[in-house]
Amino acid sequence: MSSNPPDVDYDLAIIGSGIAGLAAARVATAKGLSVKIFDKGRRIGGRAATRRANGFTFTHGAQFLTARADEFRDVCAAAVADSALTNWQIGGKAAFIGQPTMRDFAVFLGRDLDISQSVEITSIEAADNHLKFHTAEGIVACGKRAILTPPAPQTAALLRQLAPTLATIADGASYAPCWTAMFGFDEAPPLPVSPEPLQFDEGPIALANYEARRPGSDRANFALTIQASGEWSAQHLEDTSEQTGRTLLAELSSLLGVKMPTPIYEGCHRWRYAKVTKPATSTTKLTSECGRIAIAGDWVIGPRIEAAFLSGLKAFEQLSEASELD
Ligand SMILES: Cc1cc2nc3c(=O)[nH]c(=O)nc-3n(C[C@H](O)[C@H](O)[C@H](O)COP(=O)(O)OP(=O)(O)OC[C@H]3O[C@@H](n4cnc5c(N)ncnc54)[C@H](O)[C@@H]3O)c2cc1C
Known part of the structure; x- marks a missing residue:
């Protein structure tokens, strides 16, 4: 240039x-x-x-x-x-x-x-x-x-x-930040059947989205996206991706009372400027x-x-x- x-x-x-x-x-x-x-x-x-x-x-x-x-x-x-x-x-x-x-x-x-x-x-x-x-x-x-x-x-x-x-x-x-954890499985995770993302008013998790259920999505896309609340994300902003992903998946399992299969893909993204407050x-x-x-x-x-x-x-x-x- x-x-x-x-x-x-x-x-x-x-x-x-x-x-x-x-x-x-x-x-x-x-x-x-x-x-x-x-x-x-x-x-x-x-x-x-x-x-x-x-x-x-x-x-x-x-x-x-x-x-x-x-x-x-x-x-x-x-x-x-x-x-x-x-x-x-x-x-x-x-x-x-x-x-x-x-x-x-x-x-x-x-x-x-x-x-x-x-x-x-x-x-x-x-x-x-x-x-x-x-x-x-x-x-x-x-x-x-x-x-x-x-x-x-x-x-x-x-x-x-x-x-x-x-x-x-x-x-x-x-802004509030948002930690977003992503998991891929080789089978459908045992999540409640819901036509829309699961949303939570309190606690570390704000939203969990089982991607295979999104309209237009590939039904074999056994992918789960978990978005942490702004408050929790701010408190854990400098945690590692691995730590954050593990914590959020365990929290969702406990909230729903289900045992998740072991993910074959794990990723985490930290949005520093996610939601305008x-x-x-x-x-x-x-x-x-x-x-x-x-x-x-x-x-x-x-x-x-x-x-x-x-x-x-x-x-x-x-x-x-x-x-x-x-
Ligand atoms: C986790 C999460 C969940 C959300 N959920 C929803 C929802 O369900 N519904 C809803 O309506 N909204 C939601 N939002 C908010 C929504 O995504 C935003 O309001 C909207 O996308 C913002 O658009 P924007 O163009 O203002 O900013 P951005 O999308 O942030 O675009 C700004 C762009 O500027 C670029 N940029 C920055 N600095 C530079 C530079 N120096 N040089 C060149 N490029 C630069 C960046 O790469 C970026 O692409 C969510 C956001 C997040 C993060």
Whole structure:
């Protein structure tokens, strides 16, 4: 990668290919702008994530999504028509899940967008009415405008010098972490028959999802995903993966009064920024004073996929108003 500015100068560069970044990119692209998304993760979708390992598939981030606002309901309806989402019922309420996996909803949203995964933006420099996006190797792109969608602490770090007001807004958001343990078995585990994930109001476990029972899932996907509560995850944040996985599986066995078979696959993921517990609602202004930078992400509005989507739309709308993008 060159340290000279690349030739391409995008109308808009977006950091993050999670739901917020994809929402902003879709609307900007539809208005005819040249848009580039950079994401440090290997795969599209951010926390709308799916892990494949040893032949098993795990919904290891968001489990389902709900849609209330018209803009998001319309997109969900289009995704259902495209078989990227299907209807589900959670606690008697209408919900959706990605098809065949959660990440496929993000893949649907990202269709035809220009996205580079595995590119971590380490800093943004303002120069001559342009923004230069740096990675550890050098400048990766130039853009007229930017929307940042990483979790609030990471957005704040990128904007501390460049847009201190936005960094301060991001400082106001807080999260609960989530340890997610994943187990694959060579036979169906003896879990109660339930059409939806098991949810627990108290104790270490918040949710247990037997993947074979998810709508659209392979019935031979003997995979179990256990998500710990925010409180327990915070108390055990620095525990090892092995310790955490063992504890959560033993806890679930005890809660359900069943003996689990020995897993043939075990994995654990620590989401440091899983669920927004306090959104940055102190302001409705999501753009910097220069009008060229905006912030988005679930942490701007609330702890759900829908909030992330709406924040992306809102950030682009405000950026357009601030700088006559279209
Ligand atoms: C365990 C868990 C369970 C959940 N359950 C649900 C649920 O059931 N229903 C629901 O609606 N929501 C749920 N959520 C929340 C939901 O996943 C989020 O609200 C939503 O996905 C957030 O989208 P986002 O685009 O704001 O952020 P993210 O998905 O976090 O996307 C931000 C992206 O920015 C990228 N990034 C960060 N820093 C950089 C950088 N410097 N350079 C380049 N890229 C960078 C990251 O790689 C990431 O892909 C859950 C979340 C977790 C973790």
